[in-house]
Amino acid sequence: MAAATAFSRDGFDGVAVDDIARAAGVNKAMLYYHFGSKQDLYREVVRDMLRAVGGAVAAIARSDAPAPAKVERFIQAVADLRESRPWFPPLMLREMSAGGPRLDPDTLVLMKAVFAAFAAILEAGSAARDFRRVNPVLAYMTIMGPLMMNAVRERAAAEPGRAHLPMFAAVDRHELVTHMQQTALRMLTKDRSR
Amino acid sequence: MAAATAFSRDGFDGVAVDDIARAAGVNKAMLYYHFGSKQDLYREVVRDMLRAVGGAVAAIARSDAPAPAKVERFIQAVADLRESRPWFPPLMLREMSAGGPRLDPDTLVLMKAVFAAFAAILEAGSAARDFRRVNPVLAYMTIMGPLMMNAVRERAAAEPGRAHLPMFAAVDRHELVTHMQQTALRMLTKDRSR
DNA sequence: GTCTATAAATAGATAGAC
């Protein structure tokens, strides 16, 4: 979706509907005909994203793998979603930074489902004594935060004249996933077996 | 600074210079007289923020505490900066999400200093064999990511009609800092003695 | 359904009085 790319890069206010239309190969009146308003178009983009994330995460939570494997797959899934929908992290972080003024109740339900699936994984791990008890909100932030922030870091790194800065050094995708899987399990497990 | 609050909430394009002026108790022409343009004003806000962060972090890196204590103080300092400058996390995440189009070379130097100080802490820890070798960029993301993302999560949680959602539950500041300190050290240390 | 043209509002920036 062209709108998703534009919104994630320039923000809701930074994008002109005209530009979205041109990028999508239609004209402005078409967008208004199909979506009603700029805000409705934006909401559709956010919802599509949240449905994708929620679907993937819920499937993992429902599976019957051990909880540590579920956490590893959760991290892999979020990393994969970032590949298939590059606008996911910046759009999410922008919306949260703004205080979520364009998150209506229907969209909040979708966000809620994502977190609920993650929390269910933690709960399963605690019940099986694989995990110690951790505040699920903090655990969620600890896993999602680096994945989201690294994605926008790479976005900023891609601009010209940045590559030489150490903080914008390229990080291999597999290295990122492995690091986050290890860190997450170190955070969650009681013993030192990993 | 009123401009910082406005930019962090609504983004560069989402704020009208008129609104910033009103919030600051002056008029628009005054802002242009003193700052030249909206972009220059924005850059001053970002630079002020980065100078504050860089100063705090560099002081910690320079101190002669053991590396694990430095990491703990780093986390505490970032959490404190978020209190004294609430616009810090959203402004940072927004700018990175946009690809940093308003980060000029002088501002990048300030960003570079923050990361350099953090990397120096890691290096000291590795040299003293307190830490295992970890990609410093990933370690930086793993610590900054949750702190930044939790800050904007709380911002979104503050909007009306959100408090009942589990993902917007309040998290005690001390609990956040303690959790991040523990998680960071679990990530960095070879053994699990903590 | 798809387009062109345009209305109506708003924004960044400046001129010029004091």
Next chain:
DNA sequence: GTCTATCTATTTATAGAC
């Protein structure tokens, strides 16, 4: 240095032809 008034460009949104 500080203000009011205004210019100019841009933007969301819609009217109306086809």
